[in-house]
Amino acid sequence: MGIIVQKFGGTSVGSIERIQLVAEKVAKTVKDGHQCVVIVSAMGDSTDELVAMAQKISHYPSPREMDVLLSTGEQVTTALLTMALQAKGLAARSLTGWQAGIKTNAVHGKALVENVETTHIRESLEQGEIVVVAGFQGISEEGEITTLGRGGSDTSAVVLAAALSADRCEIYTDVTGVFTTDPRLVEKARKLKEISYEEMLELARLGAGVLHPRSVECAMVYGIPLIVCSSFVDEPGTWVKEVNQMETTLQVRGIAHDLDVACIKVYGLKKNKGSLPRLFEVLAEAHVNVDMIVQSEQGESLQDLVFSVVEGDSKQAVEVLEAAKQELGFTEVQCEIGQAKVSAVGVGMMKQPGVAAKMFKTLSDAEIHIKLVSTSEIKISCVVERVQAIKAVQLLHTAFELDVAKEQAVVKS
Amino acid sequence: MGIIVQKFGGTSVGSIERIQLVAEKVAKTVKDGHQCVVIVSAMGDSTDELVAMAQKISHYPSPREMDVLLSTGEQVTTALLTMALQAKGLAARSLTGWQAGIKTNAVHGKALVENVETTHIRESLEQGEIVVVAGFQGISEEGEITTLGRGGSDTSAVVLAAALSADRCEIYTDVTGVFTTDPRLVEKARKLKEISYEEMLELARLGAGVLHPRSVECAMVYGIPLIVCSSFVDEPGTWVKEVNQMETTLQVRGIAHDLDVACIKVYGLKKNKGSLPRLFEVLAEAHVNVDMIVQSEQGESLQDLVFSVVEGDSKQAVEVLEAAKQELGFTEVQCEIGQAKVSAVGVGMMKQPGVAAKMFKTLSDAEIHIKLVSTSEIKISCVVERVQAIKAVQLLHTAFELDVAKEQAVVKS
Numbered sequence: 001m002g003i004i005v006q007k008f009g010g011t012s013v014g015s016i017e018r019i020q021l022v023a024e025k026v027a028k029t030v031k032d033g034h035q036c037v038v039i040v041s042a043m044g045d046s047t048d049e050l051v052a053m054a055q056k057i058s059h060y061p062s063p064r065e066m067d068v069l070l071s072t073g074e075q076v077t078t079a080l081l082t083m084a085l086q087a088k089g090l091a092a093r094s095l096t097g098w099q100a101g102i103k104t105n106a107v108h109g110k111a112l113v114e115n116v117e118t119t120h121i122r123e124s125l126e127q128g129e130i131v132v133v134a135g136f137q138g139i140s141e142e143g144e145i146t147t148l149g150r151g152g153s154d155t156s157a158v159v160l161a162a163a164l165s166a167d168r169c170e171i172y173t174d175v176t177g178v179f180t181t182d183p184r185l186v187e188k189a190r191k192l193k194e195i196s197y198e199e200m201l202e203l204a205r206l207g208a209g210v211l212h213p214r215s216v217e218c219a220m221v222y223g224i225p226l227i228v229c230s231s232f233v234d235e236p237g238t239w240v241k242e243v244n245q246m247e248t249t250l251q252v253r254g255i256a257h258d259l260d261v262a263c264i265k266v267y268g269l270k271k272n273k274g275s276l277p278r279l280f281e282v283l284a285e286a287h288v289n290v291d292m293i294v295q296s297e298q299g300e301s302l303q304d305l306v307f308s309v310v311e312g313d314s315k316q317a318v319e320v321l322e323a324a325k326q327e328l329g330f331t332e333v334q335c336e337i338g339q340a341k342v343s344a345v346g347v348g349m350m351k352q353p354g355v356a357a358k359m360f361k362t363l364s365d366a367e368i369h370i371k372l373v374s375t376s377e378i379k380i381s382c383v384v385e386r387v388q389a390i391k392a393v394q395l396l397h398t399a400f401e402l403d404v405a406k407e408q409a410v411v412k413s
Numbered sequence: 414m415g416i417i418v419q420k421f422g423g424t425s426v427g428s429i430e431r432i433q434l435v436a437e438k439v440a441k442t443v444k445d446g447h448q449c450v451v452i453v454s455a456m457g458d459s460t461d462e463l464v465a466m467a468q469k470i471s472h473y474p475s476p477r478e479m480d481v482l483l484s485t486g487e488q489v490t491t492a493l494l495t496m497a498l499q500a501k502g503l504a505a506r507s508l509t510g511w512q513a514g515i516k517t518n519a520v521h522g523k524a525l526v527e528n529v530e531t532t533h534i535r536e537s538l539e540q541g542e543i544v545v546v547a548g549f550q551g552i553s554e555e556g557e558i559t560t561l562g563r564g565g566s567d568t569s570a571v572v573l574a575a576a577l578s579a580d581r582c583e584i585y586t587d588v589t590g591v592f593t594t595d596p597r598l599v600e601k602a603r604k605l606k607e608i609s610y611e612e613m614l615e616l617a618r619l620g621a622g623v624l625h626p627r628s629v630e631c632a633m634v635y636g637i638p639l640i641v642c643s644s645f646v647d648e649p650g651t652w653v654k655e656v657n658q659m660e661t662t663l664q665v666r667g668i669a670h671d672l673d674v675a676c677i678k679v680y681g682l683k684k685n686k687g688s689l690p691r692l693f694e695v696l697a698e699a700h701v702n703v704d705m706i707v708q709s710e711q712g713e714s715l716q717d718l719v720f721s722v723v724e725g726d727s728k729q730a731v732e733v734l735e736a737a738k739q740e741l742g743f744t745e746v747q748c749e750i751g752q753a754k755v756s757a758v759g760v761g762m763m764k765q766p767g768v769a770a771k772m773f774k775t776l777s778d779a780e781i782h783i784k785l786v787s788t789s790e791i792k793i794s795c796v797v798e799r800v801q802a803i804k805a806v807q808l809l810h811t812a813f814e815l816d817v818a819k820e821q822a823v824v825k826s
Contacts, residue, residue, distance in 0.1 A: 016469045050489065056429045057493055058500040065499070068507050069492035072485035076463065079482035080470060086478070087471040094481050098511075099556060120556075143512060143533075 002167040003125065004029055007039040007135065007157035011174040012231035013077050014044030022231065023084035025172070026130060030090060035125045037164060039135040039157040040081055042073025063108035067137070067147045071097065074134035074153070082132045092130040095120065097137030098145065102156065104138035110149035110287075111138060113156075116163035133160065151212025158215040162222035169224050171211060172231040177238035178203065178210050180402040181255040186394050188403040193236070195253060196243035200226075202345040202379040203256045216240065243347070251355055252400035253346035257393050259386055261291075261339040262314035263371060266305040266321065268298065268331030279305070279321070279328050286320045288313045292341070292374040292381060306372055308383055311337050339371065340389035343381040344396060356380050362399040368392050415580035416538065417442055420452040420548065420570035424587040425644035426490050427457030435644065436497035438585070439543060443503060448538045450577060452548040452570040453494055455486025476521035480550075480560045484510065487547035487566070495545045505543040508533065510550030511558065515569065517551035523562035523700070524551060526569075529576035546573065564625020571628040575635035582637050584624060585644040590651035591616065591623050593815040594668040599807050601816040606649070608666060609656035613639075615758040615792040616669045629653065656760070664768055665813035666759035670806050672799055674704075674752040675727035676784060679718040679734065681711065681744030692718070692734070692741050699733040701726045705754070705787040705794060719785055721796055724750050752784065753802035756794040757809055769793050775812040781805050 006029065008022050022038075029036050050069050054061045061069075078094035085092035101117030124131045135153025138146050148155050154171060161169035175183075176191060178200065183189040195203070197220035204213040210228055219226050219240065229237025269275055276295070283290055293307040309317050314335050321333045342363075349355050359380055363370055368391065372383035384392055397403060419442065421435050435451075442449050463482050467474040474482075491507035498505035514530030537544045548566025551559050561568050567584060574582035588596075589604060591613065596602040608616070610633035617626040623641055632639050632653065642650025682688055689708070696703055706720040722730050727748050734746045755776075762768050772793055776783055781804065785796035797805055810816060 016466060020470070053429060053489075053493060054496055057433070057496045061496045062499055065492045065495045065507055068495075068509070069489060072488050075485050075488075076466075076482060079478045080466060082478045082481075083467055083470045083474045086475055094478055096481070096558070145509070 002034065003037060003161075003164050004034045005037045005039065005157050005161040005164070005166045005169040006172065007153060007170065008041065008172045008231060009153065009174065010041040010044055010047070012172050013040055013042075013081065016080070018231070019043075019077070019080050020084050022081060022172075023088060025231070026081075026085060027088055027090060030130060034167075036130045037121060037125070037160055037166070038081065038130060038132045039153055039160065040074060040077040040132065041135050041153040042070075043077055043080075046073045046076070064144060067108045067111075067145050070147055071134070071137040071145050074136050078132045078134045082130075085130055085132070090130055091128050092132060093124050094132045094134070095124075096134050097156070098139035100131075100133045100160070102133075102138035102159070104140055104146045104148070106140040106142060106144060106146065107287075108144070108146055111140065111146035113138060113148065113159045116159055118160075118163050121160070121164065148214075151215065154212040154215035155218065158218045158222075158224060158226070161224045162218060166224065169219065169226050171215075171226055171228045173210065173228060174231065175210060175228075176230040176233050176235055177228050178240070178254075180253070181393055181397050182257065185257075185390050186255075186397045188397065190402065192238050192253070194239040194241060194243060196347055197240060198378050199243075199253050199345050199347055200240045202343065202376070203254050211240070251346055251349055252344045252402065254344075255393050255396045255400070255402065256343045256345060257389055258341040258343075259389060260310050260312070261308050261341050261383060261386070262311040263306055263308050263336040263339050263383060264314060264317050264321075265334045265336070266330050266332075267334070268302050269305055270329040271297075271301050271303050272329075275328055275330075276303075276305075279324075282320055282324045282328070283317060286316055288317045288320070292372050292383065294372055294374075308339065308341065308372060311339075336371075338386045339383050340386040341381050341383050342389055342392045342396065343379050344400060345379040347378050349378055349380070358399060359396065362395050363392055366391065366395055415447065416450060416574075416577050417447045418450045418452065418570050418574040418577070418579045418582040419585065420566060420583065421454065421585045421644060422566065422587065423454040423457055423460070425585050426453055426455075426494065429493070431644070432456075432490070432493050433497050435494060435585075436501060438644070439494075439498060440501055440503060443543060447580075449543045450534060450538070450573055450579070451494065451543060451545045452566055452573065453487060453490040453545065454548050454566040455483075456490055456493075459486045459489070477557060480521045480524075480558050483560055484547070484550040484558050487549050491545045491547045495543075498543055498545070503543055504541050505545060506537050507545045507547075508537075509547045510569070511552035511556075513544075513546045513573070515546075515551035515572070517553055517559045517561065519553040519555060519557060519559065520700075521557070521559055524553065524559035526551060526561065526572045529572055531573075531576050534573070534577065561627075564628065567625040567628035568631065571631045571635075571637060571639070574637045575631060579637065582632065582639050584628075584639055584641045586623060586641060587644065588623060588641075589643040589646050589648055590641050591653070591667075593666070594806055594810050595670065598670075598803050599668075599810045601810065603815070605651050605666070607652040607654060607656060609760055610653060611791055612656075612666050612758050612760055613653045615756065615789070616667050624653070664759055664762055665757045665815065667757075668806050668809045668813070668815065669756045669758060670802055671754040671756075672802060673723050673725070674721050674754050674796060674799070675724040676719055676721050676749040676752050676796060677727060677730050677734075678747040678749070679743050679745075680747070681715050682718055683742040684710075684714050684716050685742075688741055688743075689716075689718075692737075695733055695737045695741070696730060699729055701730045701733070705785050705796065707785055707787075721752065721754065721785060724752075749784075751799045752796050753799040754794050754796050755802055755805045755809065756792050757813060758792040760791050762791055762793075771812060772809065775808050776805055779804065779808055
């Protein structure tokens with residue numbers, strides 16, 4: 001039998017008792033004859049506690065030192081889970097990010113995995129050990145401890161699954177799977193049996209929150225089947241895998257929302273060759289991630305620009321643009337906080353006309369003003385006022401007939 | 414100016430506020446023109462909390478995993494102290510044991526430092542940075558995280574001071590220096606201005622507790638002057654350095670005690686060539702440290718043996734001896750727990766007759782039964798019942814005229 005990678009998030013390892021439950025789950029997988037690599041997050045709120053300590057010392061703690069600080073949380077969990085497995089008579093070994101060979105670039109706080117040197121893990125597996133790896137962390141070429149940022153443990157799990165050619169990657173979390181929309185907001189939200197990587201990627205990017213987009217992207221590229229399921233409830237989860245799109249009849253698979261959005265408006269940007277790319281270069285250098293972009297012309301020589309960012313980045317975005325105002329040559333920059341993004345996602349969408357029209361009509365009938373629109377082959381996103389976002393999600397869930405089960409997707413075997 | 418190594422123990426970094434006080438102390442040293450390497454312990458009780466979590470999972474957690482678990486405590490402190498220094502506008506960088514190049518053997522839980530590769534630290538110092546190193550930890554040749562056992566952070570500090578040819582090593586702790594005896598037990602205990610390595614070594618070994626014997630030994634071998642002083646009270650500490658012994662007139666410099674002692678008695682051990690060394694080999698293989706040893710003959714072919722161990726090791730000592738009973742050939746092994754060791758220490762001792770006589774008489778007059786005696790050139794130790802130990806310390810402190818100041822030692826410059 002092959003290798004299975006299992007990832008347990010912070011809630012799943014939030015107490016000694018829960019760590020012991022996780023050990024039981026892992027023991028069962030081993031008993032079924034699999035080789036097991038387990039990726040764990042920090043226990044419950046321990047990361048928040050470390051952040052709070054750092055904040056007491058400095059409002060802007062150095063990203064390098066934050067990584068040194070935060071990486072201890074996952075390390076603690078690996079040792080405790082390994083002890084729990086050993087207490088069950090199983091051979092097990094913990095590995096930190098650097099011991100597991102997770103090589104990243106040097107961007108502290110949001111490092112990207114560049115390579116995984118699996119020698120150490122493979123040796124351990126060959127000795128019949130369960131390998132317990134600290135998620136969320138790696139090591140840079142310079143030997144610095146790095147962390148992968150939000151959702152980093154999911155990414156750790158998927159890159160390890162890819163590097164080890166694992167049969168599958170199981171993501172254990174505090175929900176039972178991926179839903180048509182947020183079940184806390186829409187009573188009629190339904191759990192999906194399966195979803196394609198592309199759809200999951202859009203849902204993840206759009207704030208569905210179950211999986212980090214980076215991990216989905218990586219799973220898609222390397223063709224690693226993911227299954228999202230609950231650590232606590234014993235019921236089937238949602239498979240994230242390649243779905244035969246020819247057979248997919250559902251227009252819209254899910255409604256996602258992201259409440260952390262701000263819009264930046266740049267007026268009177270000169271239309272010379274370099275101004276537009278240079279503007280986004282300036283933002284990228286300040287590590288501001290731009291999401292949706294709309295550009296419109298103002299006469300022959302000027303253009304206006306609207307783009308969305310996470311609200312936490314908006315202040316810095318405005319600052320770096322103001323600082324580069326002369327170089328870029330625009331007349332004014334404005335920031336509108338308190339926005340949200342609501343999206344309809346589905347691979348069936350591209351073959352079905354009228355999805356955009358239905359979406360716009362549904363929102364317009366409810367007097368929800370659309371401020372920014374962006375579309376891809378498998379999704380349509382609208383920025384609306386944050387206070388109207390939840391209402392928008394509920395209306396769209398009904399409008400796209402997601403309130404009742406209709407799934408007919410056929411999974412490629 | 415040269416390099417100064419400063420070590421701050423768990424109490425000294427027990428809260429964010431205290432870490433900020435430590436940052437101030439370090440900042441002052443840097444302002445005085447020194448290059449600074451700071452070694453820190455885990456915050457306050459955090460190690461105990463980690464141990465408690467491990468104990469909930471397993472009564473015998475694997476030493477390897479305990480090291481992975483416990484080493485996180487010091488790592489947290491390094492990051493927080495570095496942030497505090499940076500918040501004061503100082504350049505600083507934290508290093509874990511493995512990043513600092515502290516190479517140890519592979520004995521988890523009580524690893525010995527074999528070598529320090531200072532390249533990383535020196536590079537950082539040359540860039541004008543304060544280097545904050547996690548004490549108590551290192552890395553084995555196989556890339557495993559190791560810890561140095563009790564008092565390990567002192568050892569980290571001294572080995573780094575030696576490897577960096579530091580001018581001195583400052584040990585900040587919760588007492589103001591080294592005393593003639595434990596000031597909590599004897600009201601008239603006095604702080605020493607200075608003490609020789611040899612004396613400090615005996616005091617440390619005998620449970621004076623201020624410094625770990627390994628750190629004193631290492632400081633002696635490399636001639637690193639140590640100063641023990643308080644993190645909280647601004648008063649001169651005690652220098653531990655080479656003292657001109659010709660000028661030392663004081664017979665006994667201090668009275669030490671160790672309340673954690675058990676005696677193991679082995680009866681009827683055969684007197685053949687190999688039995689005695691083999692017995693201690695068996696104990697060493699089980700990592701039981703034997704302290705005092707008394708052997709007596711029983712006729713021509715048998716011998717009795719009494720030795721002392723820390724009480725926590727006594728059960729294992731008896732078990733491994735019982736298991737090897739046939740091989741070793743003895744009739745019985747007994748264990749007496751609840752013992753203590755009381756010692757008089759002083760380099761003047763060897764030139765002054767009658768110290769032993771005075772010690773035995775003092776104890777005997779007070780009806781304190783001596784169970785085991787061991788002497789070296791600079792100390793006499795007696796094992797007595799634990800319940801009588803504190804009385805013994807008080808009586809000896811008075812008998813050796815330590816209640817009043819009399820120090821005349823001259824320090825070599």
